[in-house]
Amino acid sequence: MPEGHTLHRLALDLSAAFAGTRPQVSSPQGRFAESAAIISGRPCSGAQAQGKHLWIEFEDHLLHIHLGLIGKFRIAPPAPPRGEIRVRIATPEVAADLSGPQLCVLRTPEEMAAQLAKLGPDPLRKDADPELAWARIHRSARPVAALLMDQTVLSGVGNVYRAEVLFRNRIGPHVEGRKLSRRSWDAIWNDLITLMPQGVVDNRIDTVRPEHTPEAMGRPPRVDDHGGEVYVYRRAGMDCLVCGSRVRTEVLDGRNLFWCGRCQRRS
Incomplete structure (x- = not known):
């Protein structure tokens, strides 16, 4: 399972790719299609991580992800999806494909805050106590x-x-x-x-x-x-x-x- 530094690095890479854009969000696999439609085209302000949890901010919704043991996020120039892709976040310049996550859900900021309150302090966050x-x-x-x-x-x-x-x-x-x-x-x-x-x-x-x-x-x-x-x-x-x-x-x-x-x- 990826350790915290991997999630924080991924958050930085996702922010560099999508912060300030209105990416298209889809679910090539189909399992996340309804939720993807809600955030597709909405302003993205970037990604953050705490511990092994990652979230991407889309206006008033957060895409909450836990990679688990086999989850992977691949960021690359757009190309036809390969494999079982749960979520694709894409602009004309770059696409991020998520496969095999343990958790992938939409949350409100309040719901996300409640989830994070259950976690201990993260040594990689400036607000850690x-x-x-x-x-x-x-x-x-x-x-x-x-x-x-x-x-x-x-x-x-x-x-x-x-x-x-x-x-x-x-x-x-x-x-x-x-x-x-x-x-x-x-x-x-x-x-x-x-x-x-x-x-x-x-x-x-x-x-x-x-x-x-x-x-x-x-x-x-x-x-x-x-x-x-x-x-x-x-x-x-x-x-x-x-x-x-x-x-x-x-x-x-x-x-x-x-x-x-x-x-x-x-x-």
Whole structure:
């Protein structure tokens, strides 16, 4: 599932393509045809994201999208639709095709605000308040690794960022939220508001410090479909880049967790 930086990058790209235009909106697949007709030709003021939720503003309606596991948005010069396209947003210069979303609905601004109120703060938004996340974390007996993935606690953080910020700050993933120190939470938040904006710019996740890059260590670059240089994510059984011990893995709340048992001892 795309992490928050991907949605924010997509919002920027959609805004660049359609803000200030009156795009035609259609549903080549047919499943969204009635709603598409309501917003087609209306002024578009751009797109925004919070966590893993994306919305595109059309006058008094918002197109609310959650990509889920298989959803994709392709922005390219107009061409005949290919595949099962739920929604096409198009001008004579550019078309954005949405396929396979988990959620695709029209909402009023009030309905959208109610949906977003259920989410935790997003490190990529300027209006994010880390105190809201801390208030939920330090009262919880759940592992901090589970809390970081809970979108009602913190929105936009996925499996890669949670594994990497815990490693970078030497925090054990099984530490209960109520036993996490305030200093450690501040370090996690500060890391997220540094790493995630860079992910938006680069459109990939890189988390290793300069001294641990392939060039600095004389090691081969990481080969992975997701790209990016990381410490522990999807490196189970490999040597830790810092201490050399084996990277561990287990399933936590239905998602694969990765960590170094030697490096991550801090609470």
